[in-house]
Amino acid sequence: MSVSRRQFLALGGLGVIGAAGALALPLSTVGASSASRLSDRDMPRPYQTAFSQAPLLQPYQTGIDPADGAPVNSYLVTAMAASAAILPRLRTPILSYNGTFPGPTIKVERGTKAVLRMRNQLPAKHPIDDHLLSISTHLHGSASLPQFDGYASDVSQQGFRKDYKYPNFQAARTLWYHDHAVHNTALNVYAGLAAQYHIHDPQERQLLPQGAFDVAMTVSDAIFAANGTLAYDDREQSGLWGDVMLVNGKPWPVMKVQRRIYRFRILNACISRSLRPMLSTGDAVTIVATDGGLMPKAQSVVSWRHASAERYEVLIDFRKYAVGKRIELRNLSNENNRDFDNTNKIMAFDVVGAPVDTSDPTWNTIPTTLAASEVMSLTQAQSTKTRRWRVKRDDVTNVWRIGETAAAGTWAGVVASGFRNVIANPELGATEIWEFENSSGGWFHPIHTHLVDFQILSRNGRAPFPYEVGPKDVVYVGEGETVRLLMKFGPHRGKYMVHCHNLPHEDHDMMVQFSVGLADGAVDANDPINAAKPTWDDGL
Template identity: 50%
Template sequence: MTTRREILQLGAVGAVGAMSALGMARMSDPVPTPSLLAPANMPVPYAGVFRRPPELVPYATGFDDGDPARPFAKFALTEKIGQAQILPGLSTTLAGYNGIFPGPTIRVRQGTRSEVRIRNALPAAGLLHPAAFNTVTHMHGSASLPQYDGYANDFTAPGKVKNYQYPNWQSARTLWYHDHNHLVTSQNVYSGLAGFYPMSDRYEQAQLPQGEFDVPLMISDAMFNADGSLGFNDNGHAGLWGDVIMVNGVPWPTMKVKPRIYRFRVLVASITRSYRPTLSTGDPFYVVGTDGGMTPKVEAVQSWRQGTAERYEILIDFRKYRVGQMIEMRNLSNKNNVSYANTNKIMRFEVVADSGSTAGSISAIPTTLDDGGSANPERGGLDVMKLTPEMAVAKRILRVQREGGEWTINGETWEDVAASGFSRCFGSPQPYSVEQWTITNESGGWFHPVHIHLIDAKIIARNTNGGKPFPWEGGPKDVFYAGENESITMLMQFNTGAHTGGRYMVHCHNLVHEDHDMMVQFSVGDWRNNDPVSSDYPVVDTTPMGSYPPVYRPGFAAGT
């Protein structure tokens, strides 16, 4: 009998058309798979015009029970098919939130709870797989209830809707939302289901650039068939490496910048590829934020290593450059990527004359930052960056491995979790307890960006770099780059906010590895609390299409 996984594997290979034979490559031997585009349709580095994703306006705002201390904002997104002009002379079909890639940026403030109504208006079958086009939305970086965390089996079928609830009590940070549907996360995210969700607070607003000078950068890569459609080759479940690098959906764009200090929220949304950005001038970046918010100390780095789903907030000081000067953000890459002619480039900056308001700008690079400490000390919440090993009540090890043709964590996969009725847990820490976890990469010549849901953690040790975290890792993290034969040790508090916990996932964020089947779970407290599937089922959407027309805030000029 053909299994569902076998059907998905065959569909993923068949979706690439002329690339399908390469889709059968051995896992240990990734095959370069360049786009099949005619030269006239292949994008040229730096010819594209930079753009920011549009910012979505809430369809409703107010106060819970009329209490001014309990504000809310409600948003609506529709997952649907759209057309994108990524390539010269061709259109590319994608699946996006509101039919666009990246999806709309949703900006929220700490303390304002949000509700995001997500309707699945996609066709019956996926773009890159023949299975039902079910979706699961994960708000990456949010301490959400399990039923709103994007549990891999909590899917919304086409024609249904789910209202996701986000508490937004954590400190300011760059979150992002993306698909998390079991076995086809890589195809669904690659099809376009990803968007930014920055959260601000008074500390971040007082210390870092805002508005025009606060810029989201979603970096991804893709390969294309001759007709402009997306190609997909996961190299026998090793990973996908495209030959076209995009920033906010534009191949190698050029951005016009003023001679000011800019803040860039850098998110890697590639399926597999990792990056090592550097500036062509040799000047430093200033790291001011990591996955979970601001860094206590600002670090100047010539480059940094960044894997899928990691977020780094960096400052670039353009005041030193002359008007008309071009500065490239290049990619030095890392071990075990597949490189092509132009994957050593990311984007370019063109310095233009200063003009307009200074609102949102800062006058100097800070040396230290204050994030305000714990966002909920009254409940027992601790400042993550002040955790010490003595606070840990347990130590655990996560071994990422390749066994029997499967990617595993401690020798187990998500299929083992499913076979247990979703009760099997790697551990069951208590709410607000502190633990020390170590991730050890025993999979040979592969890197793994490992994501632990719910938590922020402080990296305290590596078996490389003299035993210390890398300079860019000086803030709270939720994705941990486990390079080849590396181990990382971190401290974390299981801060659930006002709720009682439940089950959360741990997985590799190389989404091909996640799909095949490198994912386990832990429970905070009793695993039966807040069942991630049955607590709030999606329902049939009876509202007419167009009932929540999107409204976007006025944007900035093209190219800026």
Template identity: 35%
Template structure:
């Protein structure tokens, strides 16, 4: 029995009630099964073909910063083109990507709190797309809803499988995808996404969110950073300029000729969606990329650096550490989370990062002698996938930065008594082998016409997430604070405002979510992209 099949079989041995906790689960399944279910990874490795990619052979690339094409009435206007390109990722080989402006990751957009940005996305790809600003407090018509599509001009007027351009519904699991004709919003050729940026300074990112095909289209390169700044952040004496470094971590697999390898049922992304059965739990690559480069190297001074860590993988989880660690102090000083600065910094020995999460950390290299090589490792990875990237301490410099004891006055904690409603969402694989197996929320596959919650604008609610496997749960629009894990205080790494939280196998995670900014229809879903594509999404409507 394959590892993927074993995991699926164990998932079908039980169905716990939505309120069931880890203790009940442990008595429900056998010891061996429980050991697997509480493992640190969910997914199946897809082996690359050809010669393995070299490690620590290329410099870390930094994505270029997008420049506004115009500024009108205080609004920054950007233009970006989604297009196919041939780039060198593995040295000596060419990879065909789908990228924003033909690069992977896409250009880094920057904006200021309260300063509106409009990003016009031109789709020159052979498939529809939908761009989601992950972590953005965004109007619903600019949120990147899965059926709100930018259709390439050459596909306009065509009807592919399922009756909508390039969309076929969740046919691969044998269940109907209920999306009435009125729910398909098609923009021919391009769409202008409006981002008010009425939110705190934070590390956001943007990526494709097309119904049924988010996983293969993000795998091909449709992702990038969007950084929001404000006066409070800029007054802090944190590292800046070339020492404020975005790091997009993801894994990929490659064909022998250098192209991406992915187990799609239809590699063209125009017909049947989904992956082959062995990869239903999630696709794990065997080449580690940082900013689109395999196991890169960054030369650093013996000073402090700020790293904006983003897990842009489809399914891989990380627990990041430094080897060797510093002789004194902690390896990482966390200054920010998904939703911006923490109130106060905190030291972390390691950093657990599930897909979609971001950690803003400061690393002090001053304790390392010049000539030291420091490796960022993933202690959840094995063999070559244990290494992520390498820092080479090459010089000494004066450092006038420091991490103050107080970071933000706008990071106040919510109180459980603020919650006006308690809701529960169970993330679980349901059904049996083959056509009936699917990933669901509250036992139901996603339907565009079904709404599971209607929080009121300006209120706080207590949402409880339960799970079977690892499910990184992401809320659109709403930011939240983690309240409990299995009735106990959250982990140190759960600190701050978040939009994505890692829910571990048979775990109960409670969050206090604040619904502010806009009324309308939004989503919560698993950010394991294979789970998302196979129906693990749900709607909520802010009223």
């Protein structure tokens, strides 16, 4: 039975029992200070849970690529139903990678290729709206070939698997892998199909904290039904804003920290909510890396605007705080969010007196000069073309789109064209300026461009914010804002997506594609649907 997403829906019966009927409740019951239906004793309280990180996934096989002699790590991930201990007394059914939320973190060295075998062992249907639980895995931030990029319509059905091949030639950076199934990305990611992926290299290892002091933080928000299941309300397909903030799947956790410098890889995995983090002390933090890796120079900021899917690597110096001091990471929020009683809090840090290893030079070093990446070295003079689009909601159809026409500006238009329609066709190696204007009114749009990193040239004609002056693949386009981006297209030929990372917008239907280095009518050797099809999963 199909249930309207305009209602408040409980994600029930996900576990081993399979899909159950979704619970529909009227929106009018949602209070101003909370959204969940949990009883007082089941509602989590800030700073009652210990911080923990996702498990680290080890390769099940290592080898050498005979084509070029590069090392190759092979990983096995199963998309499956599971349950999570998020609430004080209740278990929450989730969709997961390998049974955890977030899924397991993958770490590789630059130059080591990876093969990620993704198995779809999910229930047949999603319990919210009965859509078939097909999946498409996107390694967000990777310069992957189109057939391994998680193209939305390249899906693996239940019982099938696909081997995704990742080159990992890019400089050190924080990536993440998440579901990208056509028109169902929001529901699938919200239910738990998300995880971090880190590329390391010698420069980053020398400059920044490693090991226990290199901390992955996946931030998300959620709404809960009275029985502890996740609930879903995308407010007329405009976005979902939960009242419970989660870090690595735990509500408002507390982390014990030594009196030294820590590095935090902060991923906003909320499907709609943007963040504006700051420390409760008012002290500045140091941002050293953006989506695409190290910035040219470190930036000291008190707070920053952080949209869905953006990654910021942040140094926090705990040396100045006394043992026993608690520092909160708070959330000031931004325009066009919906906030609740405790969405102004993210997590807390308690300073402990454990001895610090002072032989590690990163314990008390905050670097200033970092790395000059290729994209940050581009100049406007190298651009051969400027392209402009408006991002908005169609006043007649209520469909989100990029550009002026539904045929080219929505994924429905792409599908109707037989996957031929593109909004741009840059040549391989070309440098262009892309401009996005937000005229939607009442919403912000995190725009994500697959394949390439970009440099933010300007925001409303002014310089970008200091924390944005690094290689990016997602740009926050606020209400009434126009951003100009500079990017070089490559290293692959083929078709790639551009979309809003407010995932209900993407699903309805704010996603398009561009092609790189493909002439009209040319045979596409990297066809994203047909070049590497899923196969029946018969085990390893």
